[in-house]
Amino acid sequence: MRYWWKALAVLLLFYTLIGGFLIEVPRQVILYESIRNLYFHVPMWFSMIFLFLLSTIYSIKNLSSGSLEDDRKAIELVNVGIIFGVLGTITGSIWAKFTWGAWWTNDVKLNGSAITMLIYLAYLVLRGSLDDEQKRARISAVYNIFAFVLLIVFIGILPRMTDSLHPGNGGNPGFNNYDLDNNMKLVFYPAVVAWILLALWMANLRLRISRLKENLSS
Amino acid sequence: MQKEIRTELRQKSAINGIFLYVISTVFIAFLVFNQLEDLTTWIALFWIILLFASTNASINSFRAESGSQFFYYYQLCSPQSIILSKLLFNGLLLVLIGLINWLFFSLLLGNPLENNLPFLAVLVLASLGFSGVLTLVSGIAAKTNNNSTLTAILAFPILLPMLLTAIKASVLIGLGFGSDEWQLYLGMMGLINLVIIALAYVLFPYLWRS
Numbered sequence: 001m002r003y004w005w006k007a008l009a010v011l012l013l014f015y016t017l018i019g020g021f022l023i024e025v026p027r028q029v030i031l032y033e034s035i036r037n038l039y040f041h042v043p044m045w046f047s048m049i050f051l052f053l054l055s056t057i058y059s060i061k062n063l064s065s066g067s068l069e070d071d072r073k074a075i076e077l078v079n080v081g082i083i084f085g086v087l088g089t090i091t092g093s094i095w096a097k098f099t100w101g102a103w104w105t106n107d108v109k110l111n112g113s114a115i116t117m118l119i120y121l122a123y124l125v126l127r128g129s130l131d132d133e134q135k136r137a138r139i140s141a142v143y144n145i146f147a148f149v150l151l152i153v154f155i156g157i158l159p160r161m162t163d164s165l166h167p168g169n170g171g172n173p174g175f176n177n178y179d180l181d182n183n184m185k186l187v188f189y190p191a192v193v194a195w196i197l198l199a200l201w202m203a204n205l206r207l208r209i210s211r212l213k214e215n216l217s218s
Numbered sequence: 219m220q221k222e223i224r225t226e227l228r229q230k231s232a233i234n235g236i237f238l239y240v241i242s243t244v245f246i247a248f249l250v251f252n253q254l255e256d257l258t259t260w261i262a263l264f265w266i267i268l269l270f271a272s273t274n275a276s277i278n279s280f281r282a283e284s285g286s287q288f289f290y291y292y293q294l295c296s297p298q299s300i301i302l303s304k305l306l307f308n309g310l311l312l313v314l315i316g317l318i319n320w321l322f323f324s325l326l327l328g329n330p331l332e333n334n335l336p337f338l339a340v341l342v343l344a345s346l347g348f349s350g351v352l353t354l355v356s357g358i359a360a361k362t363n364n365n366s367t368l369t370a371i372l373a374f375p376i377l378l379p380m381l382l383t384a385i386k387a388s389v390l391i392g393l394g395f396g397s398d399e400w401q402l403y404l405g406m407m408g409l410i411n412l413v414i415i416a417l418a419y420v421l422f423p424y425l426w427r428s
Contacts, residue, residue, distance in 0.1 A: 125371055
């Protein structure tokens, strides 16, 4: 039964794919069928933030314990988080092209996501420029915590203060006001769980590969 | 702590260099634009020059501590007092740079702002925030080999939110909006500053020990 969560991830993903494309959705002007992207675009960002949060927690653990295992977890979570961030950007960009008419707009949330990606790419650059393992673990942990907390402050506060094209901001109604109807909730919440589980699974695999490589080289 | 500041002040040439950097950049902008009446361009230019001057000023804040001096400080004082003095010094330096930047902008390029006092408040808050981020990040970069480029790479994404807020606030102030329009931004910048200083204070000892 150790693998129950992986089985759950697969089941829920199939459910998301089949349900997401087949179950009836409310017809909205402009959005039409593209509303189904909600099951893919939004959970990508949820998963990314969740992984970065976990990574920050492991970085804090690493600072207090100094164990390299925590550092390895932190970096693999960031790696997978970046993949999900890229996927979220791509799905969002396609969605924006069909609903707002442009691949990229000067929107707070888009800028926020761009800043997020820049921060974590910088984190990878920082890791690349340090050779000593203990030192790398400690210094990158400091940067990870610093960047994540400021990031949360930023994406937590700023989008609520300025106009955005996204639903729920700047006078645009949020999905949960009236158009996230029960049918959509039925798919959306399992989809969030499914993508997060998949992300954790990927991070877990990467972690095990990195451990094996470590064992091979030593 | 005071000794730290005094040693920094002893290297006058570095500080004068930064001031000269600001003045000559503004002068170049003056040669290009002569008189800048467009508010948006003025603000954009102002903050870009300030951003690069601040980065240049703070990049070297840990260079002195890389050699044998490091061990001297290491034994002498606690990391908390070192980061606090660095933050204080860099904060003062960047506020000074910001004021000089503003002064020369007003002198050479003209001042299209409707309301200068709140703009100065934004300037001071932003400079303090810049100094907090840049101090910790240059501390991080000092631990690596290729330090100066890394500081910029690491600091810019973290500085962007602060910069965006500052630009938004200065546009509102520059257009002459009432205080209830931009107070929110000032409050937010104050909040970010507090978070930055608290984080730097908590995290720096871990950097210092390695």
